[in-house]
Amino acid sequence: GDSVTQMEGPVTLSEEAFLTINCTYTATGYPSLFWYVQYPGEGLQLLLKATKADDKGSNKGFEATYRKETTSFHLEKGSVQVSDSAVYFCALIPGTSYDKVIFGPGTSLSVIP
Amino acid sequence: DAGITQSPRHKVTETGTPVTLRCHQTENHRYMYWYRQDPGHGLRLIHYSYGVKDTDKGEVSDGYSVSRSKTEDFLLTLESATSSQTSVYFCATFGTKGTDTQYFGPGTRLTVL
Numbered sequence: 113g114d115s116v117t118q119m120e121g122p123v124t125l126s127e128e129a130f131l132t133i134n135c136t137y138t139a140t141g142y143p144s145l146f147w148y149v150q151y152p153g154e155g156l157q158l159l160l161k162a163t164k165a166d167d168k169g170s171n172k173g174f175e176a177t178y179r180k181e182t183t184s185f186h187l188e189k190g191s192v193q194v195s196d197s198a199v200y201f202c203a204l205i206p207g208t209s210y211d212k213v214i215f216g217p218g219t220s221l222s223v224i225p
Numbered sequence: 226d227a228g229i230t231q232s233p234r235h236k237v238t239e240t241g242t243p244v245t246l247r248c249h250q251t252e253n254h255r256y257m258y259w260y261r262q263d264p265g266h267g268l269r270l271i272h273y274s275y276g277v278k279d280t281d282k283g284e285v286s287d288g289y290s291v292s293r294s295k296t297e298d299f300l301l302t303l304e305s306a307t308s309s310q311t312s313v314y315f316c317a318t319f320g321t322k323g324t325d326t327q328y329f330g331p332g333t334r335l336t337v338l
Contacts, residue, residue, distance in 0.1 A: 144325050146325070148327075155229075155315055155330050155332050156268075156315070156328065158327070159328050161325060163325065201268070211271070211273070211319065213327050217265070217267035219265045
């Protein structure tokens with residue numbers, strides 16, 4: 113079935129370090145791919161998305177490119193800040209079923225000054 | 226922001242008691258979801274609804290029931306709470322089928338003693 117795999121962390125980085133969180137997926141059809149972020153004590157919110165192969169989603173300095181050949185959607189940021197400390201979820205909507213979102217387990221990121 | 230509120234935000238109850246969590250949305254979104262979030266498991270879908278009185282089970286539906294008598298309200302009931310249902314519960318919505326951003330409520334932290 114459809115699934116999402118991501119590095120679980122926790123990941124601890126110093127401020128201004130480069131961030132990569134790996135995400136790979138298994139899906140039938142042509143899924144849409146997402147990164148959601150959850151700040152402490154809050155619900156999830158959409159960070160960025162890509163709906164077809166080679167699309168790049170970007171927001172708040174974060175980027176991810178939909179790579180169909182490697183079934184990946186890795187999240188990157190060139191210089192993290194303390195305020196980026198959160199849990200990041202990779203997710204997909206299967207191409208065959210638009211009413212469900214499949215989430216990865218989440219990656220906890222802590223950025224220290 | 227889809228104007229999603231959840232009540233209560235925190236609840237402590239005893240094993241064997243019934244509990245109802247409420248999700249209310251103001252955007253007239255058709256699809257509504259209940260997830261639970263637990264360490265090491267990420268988000269797991271409990272039940273979802275694709276319209277008034279139309280509901281379906283998710284991957285962890287045992288011990289839970291739902292009702293949706295109005296578009297804006299989606300209730301999650303634990304008929305007889307158990308300690309394994311201690312979790313953080315999130316409500317979420319989709320606008321329409323084919324739109325791709327899911328909106329989340331702030332969560333309800335439930336503790337079953």
